[in-house]
Amino acid sequence: xxxxxxxxxxxxxxxxxxxxxxxxxxxxxxxxxxxxxxxxxxxxxxxxxxxxxxxxxxxxxxxxxxxxxxxxxxxxxxxxxxxxxxxxxxxxxxxxxxxxxxxxxxxxxxxxxxxxxxxxxxxxxxxxxxxxxxxxxxxxxxxxxxxxxxxxxxxxxxxxxxxxxxx
Numbered sequence: 001x002x003x004x005x006x007x008x009x010x011x012x013x014x015x016x017x018x019x020x021x022x023x024x025x026x027x028x029x030x031x032x033x034x035x036x037x038x039x040x041x042x043x044x045x046x047x048x049x050x051x052x053x054x055x056x057x058x059x060x061x062x063x064x065x066x067x068x069x070x071x072x073x074x075x076x077x078x079x080x081x082x083x084x085x086x087x088x089x090x091x092x093x094x095x096x097x098x099x100x101x102x103x104x105x106x107x108x109x110x111x112x113x114x115x116x117x118x119x120x121x122x123x124x125x126x127x128x129x130x131x132x133x134x135x136x137x138x139x140x141x142x143x144x145x146x147x148x149x150x151x152x153x154x155x156x157x158x159x160x161x162x163x164x165x166x167x
Contacts, residue, residue, distance in 0.1 A: 002028050002074035004097030005167070008084045008142055010135050012113035013102040014151050014159065015078035022160050023076040033078040034065055046118055063089050070096040081134070084141050094144065100163055101145035106131045108152045 005022065007015040016033050023031035035046060038061050042049050049058050062080055066089045069075055077097070084090050084099075093099050104112075110128045117123070124130050142148075147166040151159055 002026075004070065004073060004075045004077060005029070005163070006077045006079060006093050006097045006099045007102055008079045008093075008099055008145055009081065009102040009104070009151075010109055010131065010138065010142075011081040012109035012131075013081075013104045014112075014156070015102055018102060018151075018156055018159050018163070019076045019078040021156050022163060025160060025164070026076070028074050029076050030074060031076045031078070032069055034062055034069075034083060035078075035080045037065055038062065038080075047123070059086065062086075066092060082138070084145075085138060090141060090144065094146070098147070098167060099145040100166070101142040101148045102151050102159070103142070103148050104151045106135055109135075 005026075007019050007022075009015055016036075019033065020031050023029040038049070038058065039045060041061070042053075044052070046058065059082065062083050063086055066077075066079075066083065069077055070092045075097075079093075084093070106128060109131055114127065147163070149159055149162050149166070154162075
């Protein structure tokens, strides 16, 4: 039985990049990016979903996919940055897999994503301040993960080694 491995953390922490590489390294695992699945199902970008259907609609889709994927095994799941805010989703994920918080400071996060237009929550006057607000708001839930891996100044190989050691 391959327990699901769930990666959570703020946008830019490396969930998708680390998740893809981790799934390749672990025999029998498949990588799933919740945001990518929603984009594929909706046929539009996340900013368009937020604009045309609302953030609440997006979060509902996210929650339904989390329920669905939690019934499977052998997945490395990259969550959207806000997924772990939903108590129902968080409880399901913690019961059905190993949740890893990929932690980075806001300077690191900002440097990684400052040019990315697919981040609807950062399309504002001061995106770095917005990142700080989001981290302050979400960190209490991120810290409920089974493991916390610091990603500042680390390459993917080092992060993956730490994840495997913790598992």
